[in-house]
């Protein structure tokens with residue numbers, strides 16, 4: 001792809017400061033590592049996003065939609081194509097009674113605070129998840145026995161040929177860290193949620209409790225993508241890794257967190273290869289000792 005030519009076309013739709021060439025992905029991911037994206041664009045709103053998607057479609061440019069980058073690991077070779085960030089500018093929220101209409105770029109933390117301020121319960125579990133709403137729908141994010149799907153009414157998206165889709169929550173293929181959007185490549189544009197009225201004091205108390213639990217058990221001060229592996233059926237990934245004696249194991253700058261073995265953290269200067277080498281050692285050791293294959297929850301993308 002001719003980067004200059006594509007950039008010129010992008011500038012027909014959006015401002016110059018919203019289009020970057022060879023943008024390092026460590027700046028946009030919570031792991032703080034990985035190579036550069038050939039083009040990185042932050043559309044200012046849903047209209048601009050639609051134009052950008054039209055461009056990548058007609059020019060057959062490889063693209064990847066990024067929310068807050070808190071569940072993605074870019075390999076060190078970067079991304080040959082366009083990374084489209086859905087964040088500020090696509091973060092409007094409207095609350096009508098118990099129904100919340102939200103754009104995908106709003107952060108989960110902000111959305112759960114807004115709901116709490118209205119005396120609406122159901123998003124307390126999400127107050128410490130550092131993702132966007134779009135990323136949370138894609139991942140069916142969850143914590144403390146709650147998942148996003150529990151409070152979702154419907155999702156609107158745009159498919160690979162530019163058609164708008166509206167799906168009820170039950171048609172979104174939700175499962176444990178799974179949604180239909182992982183298979184169909186659609187871009188999530190809008191989300192409708194339904195929450196329950198409750199006392200603001202109780203909602204606040206639950207949010208405080210979840211935050212305390214998170215801060216006391218998870219390495220929230222080090223770059224990571226949260227729990228690196230999915231929970232294998234009948235087990236907990238962190239416990240298997242700890243029982244395999246891998247807590248604290250370090251390869252390059254990547255480490256199995258000494259605080260919570262389910263987290264692989266960037267302990268300073270980790271490359272994506274360090275993280276992936278550590279991931280493989282963890283997978284092989286846990287497989288050898290317990291016969292369980294750990295599957296990454298984190299989305300691994302880009303060029304080696």
Ligand SMILES: Cc1cc2nc3c(=O)[nH]c(=O)nc-3n(C[C@H](O)[C@H](O)[C@H](O)COP(=O)(O)OP(=O)(O)OC[C@H]3O[C@@H](n4cnc5c(N)ncnc54)[C@H](O)[C@@H]3O)c2cc1C
Pocket residue numbers: 030064065066067068069070071072086104128129130131132133134135136137138139140141142143181186187188189220224225226227299
């Ligand atoms: C410290 C820490 C704690 C965490 N705790 C939890 C937790 O308790 N529970 C949990 O479930 N997760 C947790 N996570 C992981 C992560 O925050 C969630 O998976 C979150 O939902 C990802 O959202 P995001 O916007 O960062 O998505 P990104 O990482 O940007 O993207 C994730 C995937 O979603 C896709 N995507 C993003 N936006 C869109 C869109 N608009 N349309 C289509 N596809 C899209 C991307 O292409 C990518 O494949 C944690 C992460 C960290 C760093």
